Amino acid sequence: MADRLSPRGKVLGITAQVPLARALALVVELGIADRISQAPTTAAELAGELGQHPDALYRLLRMLAAEHIFKEDDEGRFDHTASSRVLTTDAEDSVAPLLSLAWQDIVWATYLEMPHTIATGEPAFDKAHGQAFFDYLSAHPEANALFDAAMALISGPEDAAVAQAFDYGQFTKIVDVGGGQGGLLAAILTHHPDSKGVLFDQPQVLAEPRYLTGPLMDRCELIAGDFFHSLPAGADVYVLKRIIHDWDDAAAIQILRNCAAAMGSNGRVLIAETVMKPGNEPDPSKAQDVGMMLLTRGRERTADEYRQLLDVAGLQLIEIHPAAVTVSLLEAGAKIAP
Ligand SMILES: C[S@@+](CC[C@H](N)C(=O)[O-])C[C@H]1O[C@@H](n2cnc3c(N)ncnc32)[C@H](O)[C@@H]1O
Structure with a gap:
């Protein structure tokens, strides 16, 4: 599939993964996958329960659904797909602990310091967090x-x-x-x-x-x-x-x-x-x-x-x-x- 993309499409496609990666961590943090396991739910209902902004949350979930992570029905309710189930905390193959926002914040702060590693060979983590x-x-x-x-x-x-x-x-x-x-x-x-x-x-x-x-x-x-x-x-x-x-x-x-x-x-x-x-x-x-x-x-x-x-x-x-x-x-x- 990736080979059929133009060179420009392939490179820009990689960059476009950034909001998706961040959204996955946020969805886990907010417990959205676990909540949807109870019953398919609209973004407005979820936003009300979780104290989030309805339109912003809808657009986040719509982006994920376009990647087959959750799916939206005709009434605007989001339900699970196989790929969204791994975001629940009790799935046998759950990825939730790896995506916890607090852990991802530690990792992302490190990524921001990548130029330091490439310039010096030293770990970006040490620069971002002040310690090995x-x-x-x-x-x-x-x-x-x-x-x-x-x-x-x-x-x-x-x-x-x-x-x-x-x-x-x-x-x-x-x-x-x-x-x-x-x-x-x-x-x-x-x-x-x-x-x-x-x-x-x-x-x-x-x-x-x-x-x-x-x-x-x-x-x-x-x-x-x-x-x-x-x-x-x-x-x-x-x-x-x-x-x-x-x-x-x-x-x-x-x-x-x-x-x-x-x-x-x-x-x-x-x-x-x-x-x-x-x-x-x-x-x-x-x-x-x-x-x-x-x-x-x-x-x-x-x-x-x-x-x-x-x-x-x-x-x-x-x-x-x-x-x-x-x-x-x-x-x-x-x-x-x-
Ligand atoms: C990445 S974890 C791997 C743990 C385990 N082998 C596994 O596969 O899940 C690295 C382990 O090395 C241990 N470790 C780090 N430095 C150590 C040291 N100087 N002496 C003994 N253990 C050390 C850590 O405490 C940690 O348990």
Whole structure:
């Protein structure tokens, strides 16, 4: 479809997405999708209930309906389409947490500082918010909660796929490095009843590992620490999901070196990340890569870039296992002497 547009149409079409993107966040913020789930409603009724301007709200919803997000009937009532249902908070595939206006404000303020990143290579986030991304989250619990909710939305569906993409059962002890709330470790331990796990993360994150409950905790240790310093020694597998892409090469190599130093002689490092297609090949992770560059010092990488990173860290890429739509599992082990 996009290929049939004129060059001018294609470029202007991208710019025209801005009001749509902002409108989606506002619709979630106002709870419009949840309200429409109760019954199809006119913009005037919605505006009355929500204290908004009727004509302005109508025009916002009309714009979205033109993209098949909500649909308007002959009486002016807006109802759901498949695409508007994901804006409800209780949909199984809800995107609502990612679109919360407060979170989007933090991200959009960062986008405004894109020229800073392109001129200096430094994260726009730091200029917009006066602090590095993870420092800001530590200092702002509300923002941290929004980030956690957005991460859970992306990360949650990946956990089961990553837990099944590799035979963890052949190994005894698995460390989830920067494992957050323990979703991936819980999925791995559930699939592999003989395995034991370590959830390794910063102390404030380990206070309440939401997913490691009940009997799973009998096979699991929580260890707080700094992955730039050292990791629990002697385990068989060190899993890093959505960790390496948060960091520049020097920092990523330090984390991987610490995995190599900590693991047993036949150990494995498993990196769960998007593997970016090289060159001109279309790939949504190229936009995600720019997002990482603006927010953190991170980057998405191609298979060759991961191979090189592992090599410098004293590791060797063994195999890339497809896992979820969003991530693959890069399996690495100690370098074998030639
Ligand atoms: C993007 S989240 C990924 C969480 C989880 N692996 C997932 O896929 O949902 C990054 C995680 O790294 C942790 N982290 C950041 N810096 C760390 C450090 N220096 N040492 C240990 N963990 C750290 C954060 O607390 C957070 O849980």
